[in-house]
Amino acid sequence: MADINIQRKKSAPSPWLLVLLAAAVLAVVAYFFLRPDPADEPMPADTTSVEAAPTDTLAPNSAAEQARATPPPADAAAGVADSVAPADATEDYSPATLAAQAATNPAAPNYALNGLQKLSGILVALTDRDDLRDPTTTEQRDNLTSATARLGEPDASLRPGFVAAAGLIRVMQQKAYPALESEANDLVRLAGQLSGRSATAAEQQQNKQFLTQAAAAVRVLSEPAH
Numbered sequence: 060m061a062d063i064n065i066q067r068k069k070s071a072p073s074p075w076l077l078v079l080l081a082a083a084v085l086a087v088v089a090y091f092f093l094r095p096d097p098a099d100e101p102m103p104a105d106t107t108s109v110e111a112a113p114t115d116t117l118a119p120n121s122a123a124e125q126a127r128a129t130p131p132p133a134d135a136a137a138g139v140a141d142s143v144a145p146a147d148a149t150e151d152y153s154p155a156t157l158a159a160q161a162a163t164n165p166a167a168p169n170y171a172l173n174g175l176q177k178l179s180g181i182l183v184a185l186t187d188r189d190d191l192r193d194p195t196t197t198e199q200r201d202n203l204t205s206a207t208a209r210l211g212e213p214d215a216s217l218r219p220g221f222v223a224a225a226g227l228i229r230v231m232q233q234k235a236y237p238a239l240e241s242e243a244n245d246l247v248r249l250a251g252q253l254s255g256r257s258a259t260a261a262e263q264q265q266n267k268q269f270l271t272q273a274a275a276a277v278r279v280l281s282e283p284a285h
Contacts, residue, residue, distance in 0.1 A: 152180030161270035218255030225250035235284035
């Protein structure tokens with residue numbers, strides 16, 4: 060009797076296994092192609108330099124910020140201060156400059172203000188003379204500097220400055236210039252009539268008259284007393 064060779068039929072692989080293998084292959088391929096390039100990643104901030112820098116300083120990142128952070132030079136700051144000050148401390152205050160100011164147009168802006176500043180500068184300098192220095196002169200000088208301390212402020216009245224200047228002229232006249240008595244008394248009278256403004260033509264002419272006579276008086280006071 061012949062032997063019959065019986066072979067067992069091989070079972071086909073599960074389709075789910077093939078799907079899982081395909082998914083794994085795709086995942087690996089996607090990982091290598093889609094992962095970020097290390098060269099494109101931002102570099103971490105260097106905290107060492109930040110910690111080493113002082114906490115109270117900040118480097119400006121623009122020209123405008125650097126200009127604001129840098130203080131102006133001393134001479135520039137002085138120029139700004141001079142531009143807003145009532146008077147320039149380096150100006151030559153003399154009877155000649157006061158007379159020149161008094162001879163200009165009294166309707167010009169700051170005519171009376173500039174004249175009072177020049178007159179005050181001359182008188183304050185005269186009080187340092189040995190023959191004119193005494194407690195009464197010093198008191199009148201302080202009154203003048205106090206009356207003219209705020210001339211640069213808006214709407215500041217010039218009248219207190221004119222009155223104080225006339226009072227100081229009379230004190231110095233009484234001390235060493237007896238021949239100037241009439242002119243000094245006249246200046247005190249004129250100062251009392253001034254309004255301290257220059258709004259009208261009459262006020263402008265009063266200012267001009269006072270400054271003209273004051274220039275003549277300080278010209279005498281600037282000469283040695285006889």
